[in-house]
Amino acid sequence: MPVAIRNATHSDLSQAAATLAAAFDSYPWTRWSIPSDNYSARLKQLQAIYLTHALQHGVVVVSDDLAGVAALLPPGVPEPAESLQVEITELMGDRLGPVFGVELPPRLEKSWDLATIGVRPERAGQGLGSRLLDECLRQVATSPSPRISLETSAERNVSLYRRHGFEVGHETQIADGPLVYTMSIEL
Structure with a gap:
């Protein structure tokens, strides 16, 4: 029996973060952008x-078993609080400069940001990512800004997003880093 997809609560966040850490362990962007010293932590x-931040300002959806997570941020979302930005700066270490030096193309105007979507590796390929993405599309479709933009640096993700109607708008090769696909959909 498939697990239900629902909006996350604050009590889900620790396990949801662990799910995303497992899902993104070998992801090209995170491997490039996060220092290798104590990488997993x-x-x-x-x-x-x-x-x-996404739960406070946007939408986080999870599977009931927390094996899958997706987060959306609406247009005009504020930056994380200054205290969180300090923590992010410390965690990014010497990778902060290169990351902030990346120039990606602009997204669709007034577009939601599919900030992240991930499934535990042992659940990959079982349709859970598609179910999470369907729920994200459903929730954004009824919003005043029914469009979503995203970036991915894993080619296998491009086909998943295309199956759901996203189109590649740009491909950006990061110097000494991954190829980043900028994709969007208007609902």
């Missing part, structure tokens, strides 16, 4: 920070 902490 840094990744989990960063995921927890971003999920907390």
Whole structure:
């Protein structure tokens, strides 16, 4: 029996961050952007920070068993609080400069940001990512800004997003880093 997809609560965040850390362990962008020293702990902490921000300002959806997580931020969302930005700076260490030096193309105007979506590795390929994405699309479709933009640096994700109607708008090769696909959908 498939697990239900629902909006996350604050009590889900620690386990949801662990799920995303597992899902993104070998992801090209995180491997490039997060220092290798204590990588796994840094990744989990960063995921927890971003999920907390998304829960406060946007939408976080999870599977009931917390094996899958997705987070959306609406247009015009504020930056994380200054205290969180300090923590992010410390976690990013010497990678902060290169990350902030990346120039990606602009997103669709008044677009939601699919900030993250991930599934525990042992659940990959079982349709859970599609179910999470369907729920994200459903929730954004009824909003005043029915469009979503995202970036991915994993080519396998491009086909998942395309199956759900997203189109590649740009491909950006990061110097000494991954290829980043900028994708969007208007609902």
